[in-house]
Amino acid sequence: MPQPTPLITTEQLAAILGDPNLRLYDCTTYNEPVPPGSDVPYRAVPGDKTFAAGHIPGADFLDLQGEFSDKSAQQFFMMPDVAQLEAAFGRHGLDASKTIVLYSIGTMMWSTRFWWMLRSLGVDARVLDGGLDKWKAEGRAIETGAPKGYPATTFKANPRAGFxxxxxxxxxxxxxxxxxxxxxxxxxxxxxxxxxxxxxxxxxxxxxxxxxxxxxxxxxxxxxxxxxxxxxxxxxxxxxxxxxxxxxxxxxxxxxxxxxxxxxxxxxxxxxxxxxxxxxxxxxxxxxx
The missing domain is CATH 3.40.250.10 (Rhodanese-like domain)
Structure with missing residues (x-):
């Protein structure tokens, strides 16, 4: 049977924007081209500049490669150990008791990646359907500037096997x-x-x-x-x-x-x-x- 949707619509998010229980995160990364013959397929660039240029009010920014990936791995974006993720999510105030909403720009794959990672840690989040693109197309409120963040928490994962x-x-x-x-x-x-x-x-x-x-x-x-x-x-x-x-x-x-x-x-x-x-x-x- 179909499950409760892991998605949240722009209308639903707008209705809870400003709720102190909300934890909202822009997850955008850009894969920029590299010269032919390079040892890597692309250059992973965090979306902090586009975040500063415009984001959903109150959102924080998550740097997938910079904070939430195994930097010792040969490939980009590899799942790191649980301790690294607990520390990183805790720094960003992520708390499983909160309403967690993830979004990205251009494609939803960056927010769905964080959604899958969090599920593997025992935390269910929602992904904004259409991301910032749909939010902006509807003329909804935009905020500029660096992320203000959320109060830090102690994030304790409950890892699920098999993800x-x-x-x-x-x-x-x-x-x-x-x-x-x-x-x-x-x-x-x-x-x-x-x-x-x-x-x-x-x-x-x-x-x-x-x-x-x-x-x-x-x-x-x-x-x-x-x-x-x-x-x-x-x-x-x-x-x-x-x-x-x-x-x-x-x-x-x-x-x-x-x-x-x-x-x-x-x-x-x-x-x-x-x-x-x-x-x-x-x-x-x-x-x-």
Whole structure:
């Protein structure tokens, strides 16, 4: 059965803006291009400048790569240890007893990434459907300047198992009839028809393609549950399967995961390192059309 939506509309957020129980966060990061031949696929740049230029009143800013990722990892945005996350979320006043709302600019994938991370820590948050783009398009209030933040808290995680898997688990599940592996990248990258900034072109063998971009509308909101259900079903993604989702860096795949969660799927996991690791490891198999 469909679950209570992890989304919140702009109308619903506007109605609680200013509530002392609200904790509102802009999660935006930008992946900027790098010169050909670079050792990294892109440069991760926090969205603090666009935050200062305009944000939803009262919001704080979360720097995904700077504070909430494992900087010792070869890939960007890798899930760090629980202690690092407890300290970082605590600094930003995040409290599981509060109403937590996440948003981003341009695409919802940055806010859905934080949503998935928080779920893995035992905290349920809401994601603003359409993000700042829809909020601004509706002419709603905007504030400028640096984040004022919230009073610091002691954040205590209650980690839930199974939210992230590594390459060994993914490799072991290739060809497993009880598992479906879903690629959230675009079809040209899934099929290996274009050069990949992550390394070898192609996909995890046997994986199916439900691009995150096809799950969003022109106004940046996510598609309807019925449309999402049809897109996943067309690729053989059913509730009886263990579902592993991946993309390039473990970010856009969380859009797929949010919609699957909304639809009531509960055997879900994210291959965190995704193609940023897989495509660069010659010991791992890769498939193209």
């Amino acid at each position: 992230f898997v590594d390459k060994n688990t993914v490799k072991a599940r290739i060809g497993d009839s009880s598992t479906v592996i879903v690629n959230a990248l675009g079809p040209q990258f899934h099929q290996g028809l274009e050069p990949s900034r992550y390394g070898r072109p192609g996909r995890v063998p046997g994986s199916v393609n439900v691009p995150a971009a096809t799950l969003a509308n022109a106004d940046k909101t996510l598609t309807t549950p019925a449309d999402a259900e049809a897109k996943f079903a067309a690729q053989g993604v059913t509730r009886d399967k263990n579902v592993i989702v991946y993309c390039g860096g473990g970010i856009s795949a969380t859009i797929d995961l949010l919609l699957l969660t909304q639809l009531g799927y509960d055997k879900l996991t994210l291959y965190d390192a995704s193609m940023g690791e897989w495509a660069r490891d010659p010991s791992l198999p890769i498939e193209t059309d």
